[in-house]
Amino acid sequence: MPSKQTTLPSRSQVLRMRAGRLPRLSWVVAGILVAGLLGWFLYRTPGAPAPRTVAEVAQAHPVGPPWRHGPADARFTLTLYADLECPFCKAYYPTLMAWIDAHPEASLRWHHLPLAMHDPEASRLARVAECAGEAQGHEAFFGAIAWLYQNTRGDGQGLPTDQAWPGLTTAMRACLESDRPAAIVRAQADEAMRSGINATPTVRLEDSLTGRSLLLHGPVEGDALLSALDLVASKETVVSMRP
Structure with a gap:
C-alpha cells in the first residue's frame, strides 16, 4: 500500500x-x-x-448608636450582646467580625451588656468605645472595640495602668466627661436584662424579610450561623439556639 x-x-x-x-x-x-x-x-x-467603598457603606448607616458594621441594606442583622471584660467575648469577637465581612447579606449591631462581675471596668471601657463612635462614627467605634479587646487584661482587671486608648482626642475627652456615654451603656444593659439576656456573648439574629428572630447563646461558629440564617428565613417558628 x-x-x-x-x-x-x-x-x-x-x-x-x-x-x-x-x-x-x-x-x-x-x-x-x-x-x-x-x-x-x-x-x-x-x-x-x-461598587461602594468601605467608607461609603459605613456612612450609609444612620448616626449611632446603636453602632453597626457591614452593609446598611443587609437582610440579616446580628446583634451582639457583649461585655468588654468578658474573656469569651474577647476570643469570639474577631471570629464574628471576620464572618460578617465574608457574608454581605448580614451586618453586625453592637449592644453593651457589662456584667456586674466585671464592673466598674467593663462599663468604663464601654464608655470609651461609645465616645470613639460619637467622635468619628461606626468604624471608629468598632476599631476601639478591637483595640480594647486586644489590650484589656479581662475579667474586670481593665487596661494596664500605663495604657490608654491612643485615639483620645479633645472631642473624646469632652464626651467622656459628659453623662452621655454612661447613660447609653446603662440603657442598653437595662434593655438586655428586660429581654432576659444576662450572659455574654449572646447574639440575636433577625431577618428583615420574614420578621423572624433567633437567640444564639454563647460563641456560635460560622457553620452554625449559616444554619441559623436558614432557620429564620424558613417558614418554621424558632425561638432560641444553643451551641
Missing part, C-alpha cells in the same frame, strides 16, 4: 497564506477594541451603579 506523503508548503506559499489572514485578523482585533470601548462607556455612564 503506497504511503501518503506530506508536502510542506513553500516559503512563498506561507507568505501568501499569512497575507490572506492579516485582513481577517485586523477585523477581529478591531471588534475586540470596539467591544471594550463600549463596555467602558457603559460602565462610565452617569447613573450606572458603582
Whole structure:
C-alpha cells in the first residue's frame, strides 16, 4: 500500500497564506477594541451603579448608636450582646467580625451588656468605645472595640495602668466627661436584662424579610450561623439556639 506523503508548503506559499489572514485578523482585533470601548462607556455612564467603598457603606448607616458594621441594606442583622471584660467575648469577637465581612447579606449591631462581675471596668471601657463612635462614627467605634479587646487584661482587671486608648482626642475627652456615654451603656444593659439576656456573648439574629428572630447563646461558629440564617428565613417558628 503506497504511503501518503506530506508536502510542506513553500516559503512563498506561507507568505501568501499569512497575507490572506492579516485582513481577517485586523477585523477581529478591531471588534475586540470596539467591544471594550463600549463596555467602558457603559460602565462610565452617569447613573450606572458603582461598587461602594468601605467608607461609603459605613456612612450609609444612620448616626449611632446603636453602632453597626457591614452593609446598611443587609437582610440579616446580628446583634451582639457583649461585655468588654468578658474573656469569651474577647476570643469570639474577631471570629464574628471576620464572618460578617465574608457574608454581605448580614451586618453586625453592637449592644453593651457589662456584667456586674466585671464592673466598674467593663462599663468604663464601654464608655470609651461609645465616645470613639460619637467622635468619628461606626468604624471608629468598632476599631476601639478591637483595640480594647486586644489590650484589656479581662475579667474586670481593665487596661494596664500605663495604657490608654491612643485615639483620645479633645472631642473624646469632652464626651467622656459628659453623662452621655454612661447613660447609653446603662440603657442598653437595662434593655438586655428586660429581654432576659444576662450572659455574654449572646447574639440575636433577625431577618428583615420574614420578621423572624433567633437567640444564639454563647460563641456560635460560622457553620452554625449559616444554619441559623436558614432557620429564620424558613417558614418554621424558632425561638432560641444553643451551641
